Amino acid sequence: MTENADKPLAEEKQPxxxxxxxxxxxxxxxxxxxxxxxxxxxxRVGAPLEIAGIAVRRAGRTRxxxxxxxxxxxxxxALVSRGDLDLVIEVIGGIEPARxxxxxxxxxxxxxxxxxxxxxxxxxxxxxxxAEKYERDLYFEAAVAGAIPILRPLRESLAGxxxxxxxxxxxxxxxxxxxxxxxxxxxFDEALEEAQALGYAEADPTADIEGFxxxxxxxxxxxxxxxxxxxxxxxxxxxxxEVTATDIASAREMGCVVKFLAICELDEASDSVGARVxxxxxxxxxxxxxxxxxxxxxxxxxxAAGQLMFYGRGAGGAPTxxxxxxxxxxxxxxxxxxxxxxxxxxxxxxxxxxxxxxMTRYHVSLDVADKAGVLAAVAxxxxxxxxxxxxxxxxxxxxxxxxxxxxxxxxxxxxxxxxEALRDMDIVREVSSVxxxxxx
Ligand SMILES: NC(=O)C1=CN([C@@H]2O[C@H](COP(=O)(O)OP(=O)(O)OC[C@H]3O[C@@H](n4cnc5c(N)ncnc54)[C@H](O)[C@@H]3O)[C@@H](O)[C@H]2O)C=CC1
Ligand SMILES: N[C@@H](CC=O)C(=O)O
Ligand code: NA
Numbered sequence: 368m369t370e371n372a373d374k375p376l377a378e379e380k381q382p383x384x385x386x387x388x389x390x391x392x393x394x395x396x397x398x399x400x401x402x403x404x405x406x407x408x409x410x411r412v413g414a415p416l417e418i419a420g421i422a423v424r425r426a427g428r429t430r431x432x433x434x435x436x437x438x439x440x441x442x443x444x445a446l447v448s449r450g451d452l453d454l455v456i457e458v459i460g461g462i463e464p465a466r467x468x469x470x471x472x473x474x475x476x477x478x479x480x481x482x483x484x485x486x487x488x489x490x491x492x493x494x495x496x497x498a499e500k501y502e503r504d505l506y507f508e509a510a511v512a513g514a515i516p517i518l519r520p521l522r523e524s525l526a527g528x529x530x531x532x533x534x535x536x537x538x539x540x541x542x543x544x545x546x547x548x549x550x551x552x553x554x555f556d557e558a559l560e561e562a563q564a565l566g567y568a569e570a571d572p573t574a575d576i577e578g579f580x581x582x583x584x585x586x587x588x589x590x591x592x593x594x595x596x597x598x599x600x601x602x603x604x605x606x607x608x609e610v611t612a613t614d615i616a617s618a619r620e621m622g623c624v625v626k627f628l629a630i631c632e633l634d635e636a637s638d639s640v641g642a643r644v645x646x647x648x649x650x651x652x653x654x655x656x657x658x659x660x661x662x663x664x665x666x667x668x669x670x671a672a673g674q675l676m677f678y679g680r681g682a683g684g685a686p687t688x689x690x691x692x693x694x695x696x697x698x699x700x701x702x703x704x705x706x707x708x709x710x711x712x713x714x715x716x717x718x719x720x721x722x723x724x725x726m727t728r729y730h731v732s733l734d735v736a737d738k739a740g741v742l743a744a745v746a747x748x749x750x751x752x753x754x755x756x757x758x759x760x761x762x763x764x765x766x767x768x769x770x771x772x773x774x775x776x777x778x779x780x781x782x783x784x785x786x787e788a789l790r791d792m793d794i795v796r797e798v799s800s801v802x803x804x805x806x807x
Pocket of ligand 2: 510512513537538539540541567568569575580681682683
C-alpha cells in the first residue's frame, strides 16, 4: 500500500463553503460552472466547493440556475456575516452595498473573489488592507479584460521584471460599438443596444461609453504593473460618445481604425505614472486594429521580457465566470493550506503624471475658408505652439475647404493649446474633430 492510499479523496474532505453575491449575467454562469463541473473543481482544489448561499435582489425572479431554492436569499448582509463561509464571490457591481459586503466577508474569515473594477479603482486600498489584516485573499482577475489572464501575470509572472508600459483595448462594449460602426456602418445607439443584449455592457452603460469602466481597469493595471496606487481619479478619461461616422471614415482614409484605448506608462525620468483612456486612431497594421467584436487585447512592455500580448474575450457571462472560477480555485487552495496567496504590492508610491505632460499625436479636422494664406496661417498656429506637422490634406467644398492635419509627437498640453488657438481664428469656421493617433 502506498503512502497516498491513506490520504482522503477530494470529495471525502470537508467541503469549502462558497457564497455568491449577485446572480445576474456573470453570477448565473458562475453557478452553472460550479454545479456542472463540481467533481473536477473538487479534484483541482483538493476539496469540494459547496454553494452555501446565493444573495439576490429579488427572490421571486425565474433564474436559469439549478440550485436548491432554499439557498437563495435577499439578505446579502446576513449571508456574509454567517462566520462559516470560506469563500465569497461578489458579482453585484457598484460601490455600495458591494464594499460593505466584501469588508464583512473578510472580517468574518472568508476570502473574496470579485469582478468589481468600479469599486476596486475607487477604494481598493481599504479592501486590500482588510484582506491583509484578516489574512485572506482578495482576487479580482475578472475585473480587467474579462477572461484574459492579465492581472495574475502582472502580479506574479512579471514580478521579477520591470514593466514600463501597458496598452490595450479593455472594454468589450465600446470595442463592439466601434467595430460595428466601422465594419457594418451601424449607428451608435443600435450597436450599444446589441452589446447590452449580449450581456457585455455594465448595468448603467454610461460607464462603458463614457470610459469610466476602462478608466477603472486602467487604474488597476497601472497599480499592479508599477507597484503603486492609482485610483480612477488619477486616470485621464475621454469616452466614445463624440466619435462620429466621419471620424471613422477619416481614419480609414489614412489607413487607420478608431479604437478605444487604455494606456498606462511609467515615466522613469520623473518616476511618475500616467494612465489615460480615450478613442484614438491606430494604423490598420497594428495588432490592436484587428481586435474585433467584444474581444479585448492588452500589450505589456517590460524591460527584460520585451513585448507581451494577451488576447481574448473581455466581456460576457461565461468568459467572465471563467476568470472568477480561476480565482476561486486559487483562493480555495490557499484556504486549504491555511495561508493567503500573493497580496498587493504598492511599495513605490509613484506620483500621477499630469495628462498635459503626456507625449502624443493629434489628427485634427478643420473647416476653413478656402482662400489664399489659410494653409500658412493654420501651419503658423501649430508652429507657434511648437507642434510639428507630419501631413496636411486639403479638400475643397464650395467656398469652404476641409483641412486634415496630422501632427508629430508633442506634449498633450501643447496640442490642446494649438486646438484652442485654431478655434479662435476667424478663418477657421469649425474644428470638426480632434482625435489622438497612437500605435506607431
Ligand atoms: N458582464 C460582463 O461582461 C462583466 C461584468 N463584470 C463585473 O461583474 C459584476 C456583475 O456584472 P453583471 O453580472 O454583468 O451585472 P448584472 O447587473 O447582470 O448582475 C448583478 C446582479 O446583482 C443583483 N444585485 C443588485 N443588488 C444586489 C444586492 N444588494 N444583493 C444581491 N444581489 C444584488 C442584481 O439584481 C443583478 O442580478 C460587475 O461588477 C461588473 O462590472 C466584469 C467583467 C465582465
Ligand atoms: N462592461 C464591460 C464588461 C467587462 O468588464 C465591458 O464591456 O468590457
Ligand atoms: Na482578466
